Amino acid sequence: MVVVTGREPDSRRPDGAMSSSDAEDDFLEPATPTATQAGHALPLLPQEFPEVVPLNIGGAHFTTRLSTLRRYEDTMLAAMFSGRHYIPTDSEGRYFIDRDGTHFGDVLNFLRSGDLPPRDRVRAVYKEAQYYAIGPLLEQLENMQPLKGEKVRQAFLGLMPYYKDHLERIVEIARLRAVQRKARFAKLKVCVFKEEMPITPYECPLLNSLRFERSESDGQLFEHHCEVDVSFGPWEAVADVYDLLHCLVTDLSAQGLTVDHQCIGVCDKHLINHYYCKRPIYEFKITWWDSSMLCFRMWKDSSSWNIFFTTFWRCNHSCQSHVPGWP
Numbered sequence: 357m358v359v360v361t362g363r364e365p366d367s368r369r370p371d372g373a374m375s376s377s378d379a380e381d382d383f384l385e386p387a388t389p390t391a392t393q394a395g396h397a398l399p400l401l402p403q404e405f406p407e408v409v410p411l412n413i414g415g416a417h418f419t420t421r422l423s424t425l426r427r428y429e430d431t432m433l434a435a436m437f438s439g440r441h442y443i444p445t446d447s448e449g450r451y452f453i454d455r456d457g458t459h460f461g462d463v464l465n466f467l468r469s470g471d472l473p474p475r476d477r478v479r480a481v482y483k484e485a486q487y488y489a490i491g492p493l494l495e496q497l498e499n500m501q502p503l504k505g506e507k508v509r510q511a512f513l514g515l516m517p518y519y520k521d522h523l524e525r526i527v528e529i530a531r532l533r534a535v536q537r538k539a540r541f542a543k544l545k546v547c548v549f550k551e552e553m554p555i556t557p558y559e560c561p562l563l564n565s566l567r568f569e570r571s572e573s574d575g576q577l578f579e580h581h582c583e584v585d586v587s588f589g590p591w592e593a594v595a596d597v598y599d600l601l602h603c604l605v606t607d608l609s610a611q612g613l614t615v616d617h618q619c620i621g622v623c624d625k626h627l628i629n630h631y632y633c634k635r636p637i638y639e640f641k642i643t644w645w646d647s648s649m650l651c652f653r654m655w656k657d658s659s660s661w662n663i664f665f666t667t668f669w670r671c672n673h674s675c676q677s678h679v680p681g682w683p
Contacts, residue, residue, distance in 0.1 A: 402439040405451075409437065412450035416457030424467045432488045433467075459484050466493050475501055513603060515591040522586050523607055529585050530613075530642035541643040546604075547582045547623065548597050549589040549635040582623040582635055589635075597636065604640075614643035 409425060411418040425437045436443060436453075443451045462481045465471040467490075473481045478500050485493040497503055513519045526544065533542035581587070588600055601617065608615045617640045623633040 403442055404439060405437055410448075410450040411460075412446050412448075412452045413457030413460045414453070414455050416460065417450065418457070418460060418464060420464055420468070424464065427467050428490060428492060431490050433490075455487065463488060463490065463493070466490070472496060472500065478503060509603060512593055512595045512599065515593055516588060519588070519603075522588060523604065526586050526604075526608070526640065526642070527611065527613070530640075531644075534642075534644050540645060541641055543639055543641050544586070545584040545620075546617075546638045546640050547584040547587040547589070547635050548600055548604075548638060549587075550597055551590055582625065582633060582637065584623075584637055601638065608642070614646065616641040616643075 405422050407422055409420055409422050411420065422437060426434045428434060435441065437451075443453075446452050459473070459477060459480050462471075462473040462477060463484050465473075478497055479502065482494065482497045482503060485497060498507065526546065529544050530542040533544070534540070588604075591600075605615045605617065617638050619636055620639045621637055623635045623637060625633045
């Protein structure tokens with residue numbers, strides 16, 4: 357139904373006949389709604405798919421059965437190819453999904469026969485399974501390495517809710533120091549301790565008594581902050597200091613940084629009586645770019661000199677062999 361909101365000027369001729377332009381306007385056919393206009397104009401009929409479905413996943417071509425894509429009902433692929441949603445096609449008629457298709461083959465292999473990817477592709481396939489919401493694949497990948505070990509590691513790091521913030525602080529401090537000093541690397545001190553109890557070299561048996569019987573006011577006498585950049589601890593778990601150091605190096609390396617660390621001593625701050633802190637302090641060296649590229653550039657720049665000296669040595673050796681009296 358057409359609703360007229362205003363009266364257009366009458367363009368009919370005085371004799372009541374219509375002009376050619378008026379006749380053309382009266383016989384114009386409505387434009388066919390496109391897929392993007394369908395939601396605002398006319399509802400499209402359910403999209404039908406062939407039994408064998410050609411796919412274009414970000415430029416990578418695949419072919420599979422429609423039943424494979426619909427194997428698990430609660431997945432994005434099953435919803436996309438249910439007919440309720442419009443999926444565009446490319447120039448060759450393949451159904452297009454705007455997603456990197458590097459690991460889509462692993463997703464299809466699981467849908468076809470339950471095959472799982474090799475270990476080196478588990479993390480990447482896990483991201484694809486999350487995107488396509490394939491619950492059964494997610495569950496099986498979480499029980500494979502390295503994801504299974506990562507769950508255990510995160511359970512340990514969960515004892516330190518400040519871990520991510522302190523990790524970012526290490527990176528930020530190292531960056532600022534490298535920029536200020538115009539250096540390729542930066543060093544900072546990190547304290548990592550599992551127990552919050554002080555250590556005495558004189559009366560070790562008193563350690564246990566202080567752990568369980570000291571009052572809150574006595575405990576405040578032992579509270580202090582070591583003179584370091586970042587501090588981790590204490591925590592209650594079987595995992596020790598070296599496990600946390602490994603986590604730090606792993607997560608920093610994952611950001612593309614080269615990390616070296618070594619223990620440079622302990623905090624010798626005197627607390628009370630003959631008790632001292634004795635928390636271990638580690639020096640972290642954060643390198644911001646690899647020196648191998650610099651060495652390659654130096655070698656490349658000096659390659660012409662290498663050719664010159666090699667040629668000079670060969671010429672000198674030849675003259676010594678054939679010219680009598682050559683020095």
